[in-house]
Amino acid sequence: MKMISIVVPCYNEEEALPYFYDEITKVVKTMKKINFEFLFINDGSKDKTLEVLRTLAQKDKRVRYVSFSRNFGKEAGMYAGLKEAHGDYVAIMDADLQDPPSLLPEMYHAVTEEGYDSAATRRVTRAGEPPIRSFFARCFYKLINRISKADIVDGARDFRLMSRQMVDAILSMTEYNRFSKGIFGWVGFETKWIEFENVERVAGETKWSFWKLFLYSLDGIVAFSTVPLSIAFVMGILFCFIAIAFIVVRTIMFGDPTSGWPSLVCIIFLVSGVQLCCLGIMGQYLSKTYLETKKRPIYIVKETELDHKE
Ligand code: UDP
Numbered sequence: 522m523k524m525i526s527i528v529v530p531c532y533n534e535e536e537a538l539p540y541f542y543d544e545i546t547k548v549v550k551t552m553k554k555i556n557f558e559f560l561f562i563n564d565g566s567k568d569k570t571l572e573v574l575r576t577l578a579q580k581d582k583r584v585r586y587v588s589f590s591r592n593f594g595k596e597a598g599m600y601a602g603l604k605e606a607h608g609d610y611v612a613i614m615d616a617d618l619q620d621p622p623s624l625l626p627e628m629y630h631a632v633t634e635e636g637y638d639s640a641a642t643r644r645v646t647r648a649g650e651p652p653i654r655s656f657f658a659r660c661f662y663k664l665i666n667r668i669s670k671a672d673i674v675d676g677a678r679d680f681r682l683m684s685r686q687m688v689d690a691i692l693s694m695t696e697y698n699r700f701s702k703g704i705f706g707w708v709g710f711e712t713k714w715i716e717f718e719n720v721e722r723v724a725g726e727t728k729w730s731f732w733k734l735f736l737y738s739l740d741g742i743v744a745f746s747t748v749p750l751s752i753a754f755v756m757g758i759l760f761c762f763i764a765i766a767f768i769v770v771r772t773i774m775f776g777d778p779t780s781g782w783p784s785l786v787c788i789i790f791l792v793s794g795v796q797l798c799c800l801g802i803m804g805q806y807l808s809k810t811y812l813e814t815k816k817r818p819i820y821i822v823k824e825t826e827l828d829h830k831e
């Protein structure tokens with residue numbers, strides 16, 4: 522019998538977990554002749570998430586959990602989940618039911634019957650999300666698809682079911698700065714996209730502030746594109762050109778009137794601004810390289826369900 526592992530990263534999800542567990546067990550009951558394992562990753566939650574998971578693991582043999590020593594972020598949680606999962610197929614799902622478990626049978630059908638390696642979901646609406654957040658999200662997807670080879674789909678969720686082969690491919694990418702939306706596309710394989718309307722969280726609140734999302738989008742760009750590095754170069758050339766064309770030619774043609782203080786100050790500010798900007802771009806890549814070369818572990822485990830079994 523085939524087994525599906527369902528990986529659920531959880532950070533402060535004590536309120537949502539009971540709903541999630543109810544819902545997923547209902548869906549799983551309808552899928553006959555398949556074994557399941559529910560693998561919860563407790564990403565250093567500060568609430569009672571771990572207690573909830575311990576209780577679930579005691580009453581249901583299919584429930585496993587891995588608890589981190591601190592908050593490592595959702596990316597680390599997903600990596601840990603893929604690594605610890607035993608299933609022939611692995612699904613990643615949020616704990617807040619924003620990824621409808623009811624899509625599972627359709628996803629399973631796609632990978633077993635229709636010859637796909639993975640079935641992924643994308644939401645076609647962003648209802649219930651602040652408009653400003655949706656706007657920046659759209660801009661981000663446009664930009665990253667322009668400047669990187671990884672195919673990153675707008676509205677794509679991390680909710681997807683993958684074959685063992687694809688999971689192993691993802692695990693072979695051990696980079697420290699993880700951006701899964703890019704990694705899923707980068708490894709290739711055939712993916713079937715299933716669309717759904719956005720669903721709001723059942724309980725608790727979002728863990729992603731605007732600032733956190735902004736930094737995450739920078740991670741995504743730096744991890745999957747080196748185009749920003751050449752922006753610095755292009756800007757440099759452009760400014761040399763402007764300097765020569767504008768300043769030299771102008772002086773030759775119109776002489777050198779001494780009253781030029783404001784424009785001079787403007788130029789100084791502009792050029793130094795561009796320089797700082799370019800330095801910043803360099804810094805981004807340098808800092809990522811620095812962290813990568815340390816080869817730190819992506820997560821550290823403090824406790825698993827095995828610690829409580831005799
Ligand atoms: N999450 C996590 N670690 C974090 C932040 C979030 O494991 O540092 C989990 C969270 O528990 C949830 C999923 O990632 O299961 C998605 O988070 P959330 O619902 O807050 O994000 P949103 O849906 O608002 O983008």
Ligand code: MG
Nearest residue numbers: 615617619722
């Ligand atoms: Mg959510």
